[in-house]
Amino acid sequence: MATVVLAAGQSTRMGSENKLLMEIEPGVPVIRRTVEHALEIGLTPLYVVTGHEAAEIRAALSDLDCRFEHNPAFADGLSGSVRAGFRQAVSDGASGVLVLLGDMPFLPAEAVEAVLEEAAADPGKPVQAVHAGKPAHPVWLPSGLSETVNRLAGDRGMRNLLAETGGEMVAVEVGDDAVVDIDTPKDFAAARAREIARND
Numbered sequence: 001m002a003t004v005v006l007a008a009g010q011s012t013r014m015g016s017e018n019k020l021l022m023e024i025e026p027g028v029p030v031i032r033r034t035v036e037h038a039l040e041i042g043l044t045p046l047y048v049v050t051g052h053e054a055a056e057i058r059a060a061l062s063d064l065d066c067r068f069e070h071n072p073a074f075a076d077g078l079s080g081s082v083r084a085g086f087r088q089a090v091s092d093g094a095s096g097v098l099v100l101l102g103d104m105p106f107l108p109a110e111a112v113e114a115v116l117e118e119a120a121a122d123p124g125k126p127v128q129a130v131h132a133g134k135p136a137h138p139v140w141l142p143s144g145l146s147e148t149v150n151r152l153a154g155d156r157g158m159r160n161l162l163a164e165t166g167g168e169m170v171a172v173e174v175g176d177d178a179v180v181d182i183d184t185p186k187d188f189a190a191a192r193a194r195e196i197a198r199n200d
Contacts, residue, residue: 001116002094003043004085005066007031007102008051008074013183018053020102021060022188024195029060030182033105033195039065041109043098047089049081050074079152086141086149095123096142103182104137105191111174115140118172126167129174136178 011019020031031048038046046066050057051074058068071084086097096119100107111129118127119140127140141149148167182188 001096002089003038003046003098004089005035005048005100005102006081007057008049008071008081010052019182019188021056024105024192030105031057031102032060034102035061035064035066037105038100041112047085049085077155079154083149083152090143090146096140099139101137101181106177106180107137108175108177111178112138114172114174118170125170127170127172129178130171131174131176131179134179136174
């Protein structure tokens, strides 16, 4: 298996700044904290899909054990990044891909473990973390879904596409931290306060 971290977006809801490059603590951008956390819980090989401000994202992660895949069509929505990361990881021999968002530095290891355990029980089926009935992260996409992944377009998610094609996605209930991402300045302020409190 492989892990793909999506880090290509334009952060339009954040304003003029790229949220992934904003420092969640001095000297540590959000994307770096997310990737560090993924590596700490053993998610390798790890691919980072870049797009908007790709050079800056790569620089923020230059000394970490990750590979980069660029999505030149990043402005068209999330699905292009999923396709790019999935395609490269499967081409490199991965049996499937665990998809993480670059703006979720607090994703619990327990959520990752729950999804991977379900994937191991039935490797051919996609798995999505959910909390209180709402989609969460991470998401597991087995390599056998290549044709379905290639049909993703815009910001449409796998759950909707699979429903249209008669597929099934296994849902795994996880804690509320698995839905906490950073989209707005308010989200970022809360995340930074949480990081400071965790380090005190």
